[in-house]
Amino acid sequence: NAGVTQTPKFQVLKTGQSMTLQCAQDMNHEYMSWYRQDPGMGLRLIHYSVGAGITDQGEVPNGYNVSRSTTEDFPLRLLSAAPSQTSVYFCASSYSLGGTLTYEQYFGPGTRLTVT
Amino acid sequence: AQTVTQSQPEMSVQEAETVTLSCTYDTSESDYYLFWYKQPPSRQMILVIRQEAYKQQNATENRFSVNFQKAAKSFSLKISDSQLGDAAMYFCASLPETGANNLFFGTGTRLTVIP
Numbered sequence: 001n002a003g004v005t006q007t008p009k010f011q012v013l014k015t016g017q018s019m020t021l022q023c024a025q026d027m028n029h030e031y032m033s034w035y036r037q038d039p040g041m042g043l044r045l046i047h048y049s050v051g052a053g054i055t056d057q058g059e060v061p062n063g064y065n066v067s068r069s070t071t072e073d074f075p076l077r078l079l080s081a082a083p084s085q086t087s088v089y090f091c092a093s094s095y096s097l098g099g100t101l102t103y104e105q106y107f108g109p110g111t112r113l114t115v116t
Numbered sequence: 117a118q119t120v121t122q123s124q125p126e127m128s129v130q131e132a133e134t135v136t137l138s139c140t141y142d143t144s145e146s147d148y149y150l151f152w153y154k155q156p157p158s159r160q161m162i163l164v165i166r167q168e169a170y171k172q173q174n175a176t177e178n179r180f181s182v183n184f185q186k187a188a189k190s191f192s193l194k195i196s197d198s199q200l201g202d203a204a205m206y207f208c209a210s211l212p213e214t215g216a217n218n219l220f221f222g223t224g225t226r227l228t229v230i231p
Contacts, residue, residue, distance in 0.1 A: 042221035
């Protein structure tokens with residue numbers, strides 16, 4: 001298993017450009033999440049999904065869109081990049097067991113995004 | 117919502133010594149999980165130890181142990197026999213049992229290990 005993969009590892013954008021951060025997992029996990037990590041702020045939840053076709057907002061959703069058309073993929077779209085979106089982005093997945101949520105969170109390696 | 121506070125932005129420890137990292141949290145949930153994650157320079161988030169809130173016994177994983185004080189909402193991490201490879205950012209996090217399995221993180225503590 002590859003686990004949770006993220007592409008690209010690094011990206012530089014100009015203000016106003018759009019792009020998609022890719023996240024995929026091959027563990028058949030129902031739950032997937034996007035976090036951003038800023039210096040001195042810890043990780044904060046952007047969007048999450050509890051299954052294919054279902055998404056919801058987290059703590060800091062503005063400026064981002066997500067969709068979940070398959071169990072495996074959960075892309076994060078930046079609509080019009082702003083310098084405030086300069087951050088490290090982590091994708092994570094997790095699963096339930098017999099209908100009960102588990103605590104296991106599997107993180108991807110992160111994408112470092114710089115917006116100039 | 118849950119909030120997690122780490123009041124020590126930086127800590128240092130001599131190799132082979134013991135260090136304790138502090139964490140407090142606030143939650144209205146009756147059932148939740150608490151975690152310590154390690155983030156080395158590679159950026160990878162690595163689970164160090166977890167604690168189920170309903171368990172009174174403190175969790176232990178080799179050189180890592182926690183002091184869980186539920187009434188005080190405190191969850192500190194003790195690293196014994198510190199090694200150079202322990203140098204990293206450490207994040208305390210909480211996860212409510214209800215909801216969508218999403219973590220609430222503290223702001224992190226950077227641990228330096230001095231040879």
